[in-house]
Amino acid sequence: MERPEALAKPDPVDSAGYAGASAKLSDLPLTDASVLTSPTMLTVENLNLFYGKKQALFNIDLKVAKNTVMAFIGPSGCGKSTLLRCLNRMNDLIDDVTIEGSVRIGGSNIYEPGVDVISLRKRTGMVFQKSNPFPKSIYENVAYGLRIQGVRDHQILDEAVETSLHSAGLWDEVKDRLKESALGMSGGQQQRLCIARALAVNPEVLLMDEPCSALDPIATSRIEELIFELKKKFTIVIVTHNMQQAARASDFTAFFWLGKLVEVELTEKMFTNPRERTTEDYITGRFG
Ligand SMILES: Nc1ncnc2c1ncn2[C@@H]1O[C@H](COP(=O)(O)OP(=O)(O)OP(=O)(O)O)[C@@H](O)[C@H]1O
Numbered sequence: 001m002e003r004p005e006a007l008a009k010p011d012p013v014d015s016a017g018y019a020g021a022s023a024k025l026s027d028l029p030l031t032d033a034s035v036l037t038s039p040t041m042l043t044v045e046n047l048n049l050f051y052g053k054k055q056a057l058f059n060i061d062l063k064v065a066k067n068t069v070m071a072f073i074g075p076s077g078c079g080k081s082t083l084l085r086c087l088n089r090m091n092d093l094i095d096d097v098t099i100e101g102s103v104r105i106g107g108s109n110i111y112e113p114g115v116d117v118i119s120l121r122k123r124t125g126m127v128f129q130k131s132n133p134f135p136k137s138i139y140e141n142v143a144y145g146l147r148i149q150g151v152r153d154h155q156i157l158d159e160a161v162e163t164s165l166h167s168a169g170l171w172d173e174v175k176d177r178l179k180e181s182a183l184g185m186s187g188g189q190q191q192r193l194c195i196a197r198a199l200a201v202n203p204e205v206l207l208m209d210e211p212c213s214a215l216d217p218i219a220t221s222r223i224e225e226l227i228f229e230l231k232k233k234f235t236i237v238i239v240t241h242n243m244q245q246a247a248r249a250s251d252f253t254a255f256f257w258l259g260k261l262v263e264v265e266l267t268e269k270m271f272t273n274p275r276e277r278t279t280e281d282y283i284t285g286r287f288g
């Protein structure tokens with residue numbers, strides 16, 4: 001597809017902001033223009049990943065700007081979860097994985113020898129497809145990460161629990177039942193609890209792998225609104241199969257196919273005028 005002249009020019013904000021975006025500010029009806037100049041938070045460079053001998057990711061180069069939401073889309077098996085797990089070294093837990101290339105959060109490569117993986121995971125909270133509250137009280141679920149870090153002061157814990165539940169849009173619903181089991185909550189509440197638990201340790205990056213796929217439309221829209229709020233404080237990467245969700249909740253979208261990053265763009269542009277034919281076929285439902 002031919003690209004219009006104005007959009008084909010190199011992006012002028014490369015040094016500070018997001019190199020991949022080729023749209024103009026006027027292409028941004030949904031997204032605040034500040035996303036184009038926001039400094040880079042996450043940089044993936046020339047990343048290759050192999051499960052045994054089978055290569056699952058090929059030469060991935062990607063930047064995620066601070067305080068923005070990046071959506072990963074693409075057909076099942078294209079490597080979205082694999083790449084997401086590379087961002088907090090969760091693939092280290094899988095046998096026989098080889099990773100080449102680098103992932104930088106802020107300035108430092110998280111794959112450098114000697115990196116403290118525990119403190120890395122504090123910087124990168126993760127929320128999974130299926131909510132996974134612990135069989136503990138609502139309070140203890142949120143306080144969990146801080147307790148692991150050795151925080152004992154009740155006032156600090158109380159404040160962190162309240163702030164995190166507020167941020168996850170859950171405080172008003174649970175403030176009178178903090179001592180009750182988390183397992184008695186609805187599915188949507190449990191997922192927001194898992195978000196609160198991830199936020200309690202004050203991460204810089206929040207990784208979400210299909211966080212709404214088990215939720216009904218109302219619970220889903222609450223999480224999408226939440227994501228939009230949370231990006232004021234955090235940088236968010238979300239995997240989704242729901243095109244409307246990507247369009248509603250993200251600033252940038254990255255489309256993957258067969259382990260390759262086909263295209264990364266401002267979400268608005270990706271969904272109205274994608275550069276690649278494969279992207280267009282996918283988002284219009286012609287395959288996948
Ligand atoms: N632990 C593993 N061991 C071996 N191969 C794996 C492992 N996890 C994923 N793969 C393979 O890597 C490829 C990418 O898988 P991945 O789970 O990242 O895809 P995905 O895009 O998240 O798919 P989905 O949309 O179905 O969740 C697939 O071919 C998959 O079979």
Ligand SMILES: [Mg+2]
Nearest residue numbers: 080081082239
């Ligand atoms: Mg997946």
